[in-house]
Amino acid sequence: MSIRTATLAGTAIATTATAVAGSIATDPSSGWYRRLRKPPFQPPSSVFPIVWTALYADLAAISAVALDGLDKRSRPAERRRYRQALAANLLLNAGWSWLFWRGRRPWLAAAECAVLAASSADLVRRTARVSPAAGTALAPYALWCSFATVLTTAIARRNPGR
Template sequence: MPYQLPPLLVDLPRNPVLAVGIPLALGSLSGFSTYRVVSSAWYEGLKTPPGRPPRQVFPIVWPVLYAAMGYASHLAVHAIATSLSPTAKADAEEGLALYWGQLALNVAWTPIFFGLKNRLVGLVDLTALTGAAYYMTYKLHGPTNGQTTYFLAPYCAWLTFALYLNGGVWYLNRNYELKGKGKADL
């Protein structure tokens, strides 16, 4: 078994309420500080790429995505427990390991982008997060007979959109940062 997770990381999503609640709670804690920042002159002064939704959209979309990814983790644990195929079980275990890794990257993005105001490191984090989410979706598809894909595909799509937004914000504001703000704000 190449992806031996600590038992706690398998047991927590075994309960569907905990599976959904953990990413909701972590996402809420991570996003709590953004309310003031998105109303600040710093955020309002950023140049943004076309298609940025109003900031009121984000607190609606993210809880739905967190709940969906949490339920997908529950389905992954169910696949680990019930699969008769060693390959499917290994894929589900790898997918669950990717779940915890991408959740950590997800929770880290908000303090990086909004707290540190570091759009470049945020972009690097989001790139890794998006890749991990897509690979997690791929690894869990077979063991769960595609069930997790229904929950994770919207998340992958939103992350792709977020990657476009973060990349656009970094790109459109890079010259200002290089001239006036210093490298710490990149």
């Protein structure tokens, strides 16, 4: 499937805005975060920006593929619902950073992250209906969001009252 430049620009702007919003809230060098007890499967802090950059690029490109595929099939209602699902997902994505890092509410962030993981799986499902290959390409995003839910929950469990 080919991607129209305007569609890719729109999804790239949306995912970049999400990345910036999340980055503004994120502070892995804060005393609060350094004092948290973390599980043994916690990746090094340097891994997160690398993984998230790749996942955001994937999300922007694959969402553009799905949106253009829906447009080409003359399904404006499905296209609109996909855009709404993507927007909700991106808001949830950025919201986690604010709940966890700025709000310092690991349990609330874990609950929100579970909703994000479900939303991400829904995007994979919606994308796969348009293009099975594109759905497969988006699956790592949903898997990472699920991992983030497990990790955030583990941090919350190890740090009651924080």
